[in-house]
Amino acid sequence: MNNRIENLLTLLIKNKMRKNIVAGNWKMNKTLQEGIALAKELNEALANEKPNCDVIICTPFIHLASVTPLVDAAKIGVGAENCADKESGAYTGEVSAAMVASTGAKYVILGHSERRAYYGETVEILKDKVKLALANGLTPIFCIGEVLEEREANKQNEVVAAQLASVFDLSAEDFSKIVLAYEPVWAIGTGKTASPAQAQEIHAFIRSAVAEKYGKEIADNTSILYGGSCKPSNAKELFSNPDVDGGLIGGAALKVSDFKGIIDLFEMKAYIYNDEKGDNITVTDDLGDMADQAAEYRTELIEKICELDDDLMMQYLEGEEPSVDDMKKVLRKATCECQAIPVCCGTAYRNKGCLLYTSD
Ligand code: PEP
Numbered sequence: 001m002n003n004r005i006e007n008l009l010t011l012l013i014k015n016k017m018r019k020n021i022v023a024g025n026w027k028m029n030k031t032l033q034e035g036i037a038l039a040k041e042l043n044e045a046l047a048n049e050k051p052n053c054d055v056i057i058c059t060p061f062i063h064l065a066s067v068t069p070l071v072d073a074a075k076i077g078v079g080a081e082n083c084a085d086k087e088s089g090a091y092t093g094e095v096s097a098a099m100v101a102s103t104g105a106k107y108v109i110l111g112h113s114e115r116r117a118y119y120g121e122t123v124e125i126l127k128d129k130v131k132l133a134l135a136n137g138l139t140p141i142f143c144i145g146e147v148l149e150e151r152e153a154n155k156q157n158e159v160v161a162a163q164l165a166s167v168f169d170l171s172a173e174d175f176s177k178i179v180l181a182y183e184p185v186w187a188i189g190t191g192k193t194a195s196p197a198q199a200q201e202i203h204a205f206i207r208s209a210v211a212e213k214y215g216k217e218i219a220d221n222t223s224i225l226y227g228g229s230c231k232p233s234n235a236k237e238l239f240s241n242p243d244v245d246g247g248l249i250g251g252a253a254l255k256v257s258d259f260k261g262i263i264d265l266f267e268m269k270a271y272i273y274n275d276e277k278g279d280n281i282t283v284t285d286d287l288g289d290m291a292d293q294a295a296e297y298r299t300e301l302i303e304k305i306c307e308l309d310d311d312l313m314m315q316y317l318e319g320e321e322p323s324v325d326d327m328k329k330v331l332r333k334a335t336c337e338c339q340a341i342p343v344c345c346g347t348a349y350r351n352k353g354c355l356l357y358t359s360d
Helices: 002-012 032-045 062-070 097-102 115-116 125-135 150-152 157-167 196-214 214-221 232-239 256-263 288-307 311-317 324-337
Strands: 021-025 056-058 074-082 109-111 138-145 180-182 224-227 248-250 269-272 280-286
Touching: 021 109, 021 180, 021 224, 021 256, 032 062, 032 074, 032 256, 056 062, 056 109, 062 074, 062 180, 062 269, 097 125, 109 125, 125 150, 125 157, 138 157, 138 288, 150 157, 157 196, 180 196, 196 224, 196 232, 232 256, 269 324
Parallel strands: 021 056, 021 248, 056 074, 074 109, 109 138, 138 180, 180 224, 224 248
Antiparallel strands: 269 280
């Protein structure tokens, strides 16, 4: 029973190390002038706030050199949608990883299903692309995902495991630098999207495959994005899964209001402290040297939860998965019963966050 509670608290309270990311994939859309206008508009939309996730825009090659200096690099990273599998030379029409990096871009999407399907990109070609991207200081956003027939034949795990071979011969150090994006091909640009449960299931599988290959710590620190018809209206539920760390966004990245609507789903990270009597509440976004006290509090909270006679908690302990919102209620009840505690830590992390002890 204690294990279950430990897992729940780890999910809801522990500050996760991996980043939440919202990355746009503009594909072959926007002229240079239109792209510049879109980047400027996004930059302005984020000017007065700090997003609670990393924001990336991946643009056609020709936009990179113009867009990179236009955006505030502290808030928006810029990336390419592809790069060559060769270093340099007589490869007419290709753009190398070094050229992408020379524009100031920091990311590159590799292995997108459209590149695999229309341009014959294989596991072997992608191995070379990933290595060249890393050698040139770019962060690959490496895409994997099954087509509809594979999903219908329940082969999705097999398919993504095979696609991961392109990045599984990297050293652990190099692998730690990449971002993964699970994109079911049947959901890309189709308006269909994986259900939150489908997304969580396969993201957890991908993380377990990474853990098997590189160990739990690296797996826990790997951001795995979901992509496929993400919109502000469906992203919240998708992102609230513990193994979904944001999205790779196609169509909705072409309109600032939609893209920003998705970015805004990552709520403010905050911890709420109170004093022993509970009357001096402090909100901060960093636990800092209070972390040890928060750990003590966590132990006390576990004990309290064990004492709570609560239907939802019972359901959870019996193996069901109540919604995060329901769990927040349970945890809030438990924290409110912990009176004489030195630290109350609250909203753990962003969209996965729970306001354990707030006045709202
Ligand atoms: C994509 O191309 O990576 C993608 C997810 O597209 P869309 O959001 O339009 O489905």
